[in-house]
Amino acid sequence: MADTLTVHRAGLSVVQDLGRLGRSRYGLPVNGALDQYSARVANVLTGNDEGAPLLEITALGFACTPSAEVLIAVTGAPAEITVDDVPRPRWEPVVVRAGETIRVTRIRHGLRVYLAVHGSVESPYLLGSCAPDTILGFGRTLRDGDQLAIRTPFPPVDHPFSDIPLFRLNAPVPRFGESWTIDVTDGPDLAEFGDSAERLFRSEFTVTPQSNHIGLRMRGDVPRRTATGEVLSRGVPVGAVEVPAGDELLVLHRGRGVTAGYPVLAVVTSTGLSALGQARPGQSVRFRRRTVAEAVAAYRTQRADIDSLRTRVRTVFDALTPHPASE
Incomplete structure (x- = not known):
């Protein structure tokens, strides 16, 4: 039986990815996460591909419980993140035990929060993307009681030194305000x-x-x-x-x-x-x-930040993953 996330409070949330690229020639909107940077970083922090399905939570509170231990990351607008009512950091990987409840509340300054799970979640696809399309009536809008299957089980990575600042990944956080x-x-x-x-x-x-x-x-x-x-x-x-x-x-x-x-x-x-x-x-x-040149330079800088973060994440995952002793 697959591991799952059970949604207790859906608010306004959908299963989302980076969009339906290359389909405009057929008249289809690209759709996808409106804050692409935050969505990409959430997936990178959990060891996923940048374009993997994740949850996009808009404006209202959200709560869910995993059936097994999971690794999550929450990015996007400032919000209160708790696991069984204990505050947990944003823009960092967080381990959640089976049966513990993840809550996202008090979304402020911005509008959207992204919650990624290591291994990603199952979702139907249309033309290479799970991004909702309101015109076509496609996509998974979440409701209270829904269960999301997790694609890949999460191997435990508890480590006695995982709380030392050496393991803080320092994901670049955008400015949010009024x-x-x-x-x-x-x-x-x-x-x-x-x-x-x-x-x-x-x-x-x-x-x-x-x-x-x-x-x-x-x-x-x-x-x-x-x-x-x-x-x-x-x-x-x-x-x-x-x-x-x-x-x-x-x-x-x-x-x-x-x-x-x-x-x-x-x-x-x-x-x-x-x-x-x-x-x-x-x-x-x-x-x-x-200018176009300035816009391209800014995008390349942002891409370099994500690539650098991915390298740091891989280094930490390698450090926390047991390796078989050499013979």
């Missing part, structure tokens, strides 16, 4: 806004409650298009900052459709998208202009 600075590069229709385009970088915008995984709506001093020609429907990237008619900006996220007909003023960078995935309704957002 306001966000989001990096963007120039969009293809920037020139159509004339001097009005500078409002995007001078103004502060507020995330509205109508925001979701498809796109974030923001109120503020919205730039105005000065060109009068019609904008034809065309392919749009994840992160497109669109200016529809009205008083809101629309920033497309990972659940966006693949075509649209609004002018694109800017495009959020890869690193900026993860931060934007944590922006809560009511929080303020400022946009910061970056």
